[in-house]
């Protein structure tokens with residue numbers, strides 16, 4: 050095949066240029082580009098198939114160290130839930146809303162999101178950790194309605210920490226009926242779509258669109274006033290507080306204005 054193509058290329062060059070140098074040029078042109086495109090096709094096929102594999106965090110842990118780290122983080126998440134339950138055994142949404150402005154709770158949630166970055170699998174070294182705090186349905190008053198989830202980004206497959214957490218909500222794996230806040234910790238970078246750089250990394254276009262869509266669903270678990278608390282992993286004091294309904298505004302995407 051290569052020989053045929055090479056000789057065709059040589060034939061095409063021959064009438065115009067002639068000479069041995071151009072014969073070699075014809076052969077090397079095909080020789081270089083044909084394997085490259087095969088590699089590229091394989092890469093595309095691999096990426097497409099990996100895109101479909103969005104694996105829950107627990108199944109992404111490969112080493113005993115990872116599993117141990119995960120168990121510790123799970124334990125810390127349960128401790129935050131217990132702390133909240135002690136403070137608010139019957140949380141009303143109004144109370145819960147102000148609770149995410151509590152410095153103590155905030156610090157715990159930010160630390161959890163920051164430590165969840167250890168579970169990020171990202172070839173560029175861009176690590177994002179996300180925590181979701183919400184309220185889950187309970188059968189009895191002795192049951193704790195507070196829920197704290199965490200996750201991290203992967204690439205490949207290209208998938209955000211927030212998206213993994215939203216999957217858990219969507220798939221009703223958690224029984225959470227109200228997401229109070231997403232907490233995201235990472236190094237800020239320019240937004241791929243809006244080209245806006247904020248003081249912290251805020252959810253990408255795909256995530257902010259999904260959050261907004263979830264808030265408009267028939268039985269929403271995410272709401273327009275669900276908080277988006279973001280912090281810079283290098284300086285955890287740099288924080289930004291937004292709500293789902295603000296996200297597009299900050300990226301100058303006024304899609305709701307007809």
Ligand SMILES: [Zn+2]
Nearest residue numbers: 209252253256
């Ligand atoms: Zn995203």
